[in-house]
Amino acid sequence: MQPSPVADMPIASRPSRAPRVRRLASVIALFALLAPALVGCLRVQASLGVSSNDRVSGRIVAASVPTNSNDKGPQLTTPEQLAAKVRIENYNQDGYVGSQAFFDDLSFGEVSQLGGLSDQTQGMFSLNFTRSGDLVSLAGRVDLQSVPPHGSDVQFSIAFPARVAKTNGTREGDNTVLWKLPAGEVSTLRAEVKYADPNTRSFAGWAGIVGGITLAVAAVAAGMAYRNRNLPPPNAPRPSFSPSEMWREVASRRLGR
Structure with a gap:
């Protein structure tokens, strides 16, 4: 009996699909998208405001087009350490469903704990606020390589207490910068502003x-x-x-x- 040629053929190993999670030194994780098995459109909007006392407030929206009547979209959760400063509400607007997080009076250090809003990482949003005397610098990195390229709406905006000196985003007035981030790519966020050290x-x-x-x-x-x-x-x-x-x-x- 001749051995089957198919049985003797080597079976090619499947490439590993381990999640791509990059850990960057001195980078503050802002939040991770919650979008398992996402097929439809994605909406992620983050709006932050920095006060002259280096306190951060704002809102994060994570939503998608539902695939069925039971689909509630991405669900954010309040990190235990920020229970007194973060409030989660449902989001349902323009055909998108999901959740939104409101936060208030966070220090630069507490912003790092916003990464606990989601355990699943479809993309990675990261921020790094640094102060040198009166100069405050923002450095961010956004990895949206796994986000659907069509129909996604991903925006990030931040308002500072003084005129923005340098940025690679779009200026919305003297103090506010807006980034519209393309899906399927890795983007960077940069801004510099001068105001007195509190x-x-x-x-x-x-x-x-x-x-x-x-x-x-x-x-x-x-x-x-x-x-x-x-x-x-x-x-x-x-x-x-x-x-x-x-x-x-x-x-x-x-x-x-």
Whole structure:
């Protein structure tokens, strides 16, 4: 009996389809799309606002065109660490269904925890906010290679508290930048803006308060010394305090008059 030529043929190994998850040092993961077995169109919209105190607020929408009446679209979940600052709501608009996350008063460090909005990664959105003195830089990377190229709407916008000096996005006024990200590609986000370091402003404000208190104490002490320099007789009427006379007296003493 002749051996079957088909049985003797080597079976080609199938290429591995492990998910492509890139871990980038010092990169803050913003969020990952939740779109298992996505066939229809995808909508992802992220709108962020950065305050002058380096706090971040905004909204993330993850939605798709439903494949049937039971399809609820991508479902985001609140990270446990941000339970007090993130709110999840259903999204149903323009034929898209899914969910949206609203967040408020996040620090640059807390933004990294928004990656916990989804455990499944169809694409990777990442951000890195860095501050050097008064310069704040945004560096982002968006991998949409596995997103359907047709009918997808992926946008990212961010508003800063001051005029944007440099960016590779589209300016929407002086302070806001918009990126419309093409599906099937890897995109980068860059922006630079200058505004005062909130830690520096806090120190300057405290120094001003301390300086004001010191001047006030010095003025009171000088006034008391001026009033008591020549005490009147016990029964004499007490003269009223005059700041202008006090400062004239101080000036005459400094000039040696």
